[in-house]
Amino acid sequence: MARILVTGGTGYIGSHTVVELMQQGYEVVIVDNFSNSSADVLDGIAAIVGVRPAFEQVDCNDAAAMDAVFAQYPDIVGVIHFAASKAVNESVAQPLMYYRNNLMSLVTVLEQMKKHDVHHIVFSSSCTVYGQPAAEYLPVDENAPIQKALSPYGNTKQINEEIICDEAHADAQLRATILRYFNPIGAHPSALIGELPNGVPQNLLPFVTQTAAGLRKELKVFGNDYNTPDGSCIRDYIYVVDLAKAHVKAVERMLQGTATEQVEVFNLGTGKGLSVLEILNTFMQVTGVNIPYQIVGRREGDIEQVWAKPDKANAVLGWKADTPIEDVLFSAWKWEQKIRK
Ligand code: UD1
Numbered sequence: 001m002a003r004i005l006v007t008g009g010t011g012y013i014g015s016h017t018v019v020e021l022m023q024q025g026y027e028v029v030i031v032d033n034f035s036n037s038s039a040d041v042l043d044g045i046a047a048i049v050g051v052r053p054a055f056e057q058v059d060c061n062d063a064a065a066m067d068a069v070f071a072q073y074p075d076i077v078g079v080i081h082f083a084a085s086k087a088v089n090e091s092v093a094q095p096l097m098y099y100r101n102n103l104m105s106l107v108t109v110l111e112q113m114k115k116h117d118v119h120h121i122v123f124s125s126s127c128t129v130y131g132q133p134a135a136e137y138l139p140v141d142e143n144a145p146i147q148k149a150l151s152p153y154g155n156t157k158q159i160n161e162e163i164i165c166d167e168a169h170a171d172a173q174l175r176a177t178i179l180r181y182f183n184p185i186g187a188h189p190s191a192l193i194g195e196l197p198n199g200v201p202q203n204l205l206p207f208v209t210q211t212a213a214g215l216r217k218e219l220k221v222f223g224n225d226y227n228t229p230d231g232s233c234i235r236d237y238i239y240v241v242d243l244a245k246a247h248v249k250a251v252e253r254m255l256q257g258t259a260t261e262q263v264e265v266f267n268l269g270t271g272k273g274l275s276v277l278e279i280l281n282t283f284m285q286v287t288g289v290n291i292p293y294q295i296v297g298r299r300e301g302d303i304e305q306v307w308a309k310p311d312k313a314n315a316v317l318g319w320k321a322d323t324p325i326e327d328v329l330f331s332a333w334k335w336e337q338k339i340r341k
Contacts (some may be wrong), residue, residue: 003027003075004251005118007060007109008082009053010037012195013124013184015045016244017080019193022049024248029054029073031066032083036198044193060105063112070116078120078251081109084156088301089202091153102156103163110167110174119173120254122247125161125180127236127267128154132303139236139273139309142180142265150301161265168262175259177250182236182269182308184243186328187335194335195240204276205237205329209336212289219291221276223298228305232276236269236307239328242321243268249317269308270321279329286326287333 004021008014009030015037021028022045030042030053046052054073058065060083070076084102085091091098106123113121131147133140149155161178168174185205187194197206200216210216224231246268253259274282284291314320 001025001027002077002255003029003073005029005031005069005073005076005079006082007031007079007105008084010034010039010041011082013181013240013243014080014082015041015193016188016240017082017247018045018053019048019188020241020244020248021251022051022053026248026251027054027075029056029069029076031056031058031060031069033057033059036085037196041193047192048188048190061101061108063108066108066112067115070112070118076116076118077255078122079109079113079118080122080247080251081106082124084124086153087202088151088153091151091156095152098152098156102153103159106160106163110163114171120175120251121164122177122179122250122254123160123164125178126154126157127180127182127269127306127308129158129161129180130306133306138305139271139307140267141309142267142312165263172262174262175254176263177254177259178263178265179246179250180265180267181243182238182267182306184240185237186239186241186331188241189331191331191334191338194332194339196339204279205332208280208283208291209332211291212283212287212333213336213340215340217292219280219293220296221280221293222296222302224277224295225298226304228275230275230277233302234273234275234305234307236271236273237279237325237328238269238321239323239331242323246313246317246319249319253317266313266317267308267310268313268321269310271308271310273305273307274325282325283329283333286330289333
């Protein structure tokens with residue numbers, strides 16, 4: 001059976017994707033340097049799937065070590081490249097670290113793929129490449145204009161997409177799928193894997209669950225004076241397990257040779273925008289836990305509203321993010337309770 005190399009496979013989206021790949025019969029090998037995850041995640045994956053995934057503790061920037069991984073697993077037929085730093089604020093404070101980590105790792109992965117005759121890559125990109133789309137581009141499809149990145153993190157996603165396109169232009173054998181994620185949330189229904197933010201969470205859902213668990217005094221809602229129905233920002237929150245399944249579909253499509261373009265791009269979202277207050281109220285309803293919150297000023301650099309038009313992924317990948325938001329929010333709460341025990 002085909003083996004997929006999953007970089008960043010012990011991370012949040014990576015670990016959920018490894019589970020789905022293994023459950024569909026793929027062999028995997030995870031490469032991760034544990035910079036933002038730990039070996040416990042391997043136990044979680046093993047507990048869900050019943051088999052421990054192959055794992056190599058390697059930094060993707062280390063060409064010699066990556067070379068050795070490809071040599072050790074000659075059955076690798078494709079790569080899903082998740083490994084990257086992803087904290088927007090940190091990227092503003094330490095741009096060079098972000099450019100080194102996020103750009104050099106992709107370059108190294110592509111070089112080693114070529115050396116070892118591996119020609120399929122799925123790349124984790126982000127809806128951040130669209131910035132705040134003009135009203136006529138909402139919901140956002142893949143043809144909406146790319147806008148200047150608001151942070152070094154966002155810029156690394158844009159540059160990485162360009163690196164892939166340039167390399168595909170130069171190497172006719174390369175096939176790539178760029179997946180632009182909207183806002184991934186939730187945890188595996190088993191509560192054996194989930195999101196593990198470092199320090200004070202910057203993202204909405206981990207802050208909500210930590211407040212529900214009593215770790216944070218109150219949630220700050222960043223602005224209620226936006227041009228949206230309730231004044232708070234709107235995002236397309238996608239269940240991480242649904243998102244993980246899209247990666248399996250993308251891999252399948254490339255391996256079957258059905259991709260119609262050398263580089264295919266898909267927006268991965270639900271197609272539905274939810275406001276911060278809607279998320280908060282639904283979370284409280286579903287869990288029965290009260291979340292103290294305060295409306296505060298806008299967060300600098302925040303986008304008012306963005307949600308996906310996922311029609312291309314629905315039609316071409318035969319995939320749909322359809323887990324009800326209530327179940328998604330409950331999974332996040334179940335996971336928070338599990339890790340606080
Ligand atoms: C953020 C990044 C984006 C990145 C993504 C990756 C910014 C401006 N954007 O997206 O580039 O790709 O994370 O994870 O940093 N909110 C609150 N209170 C909180 C936290 C969040 O009200 O304590 C609100 C935010 O204002 C926003 C929504 O919740 O409206 C979602 O925030 P978040 O989870 O940080 O995601 P994005 O801002 O979409």
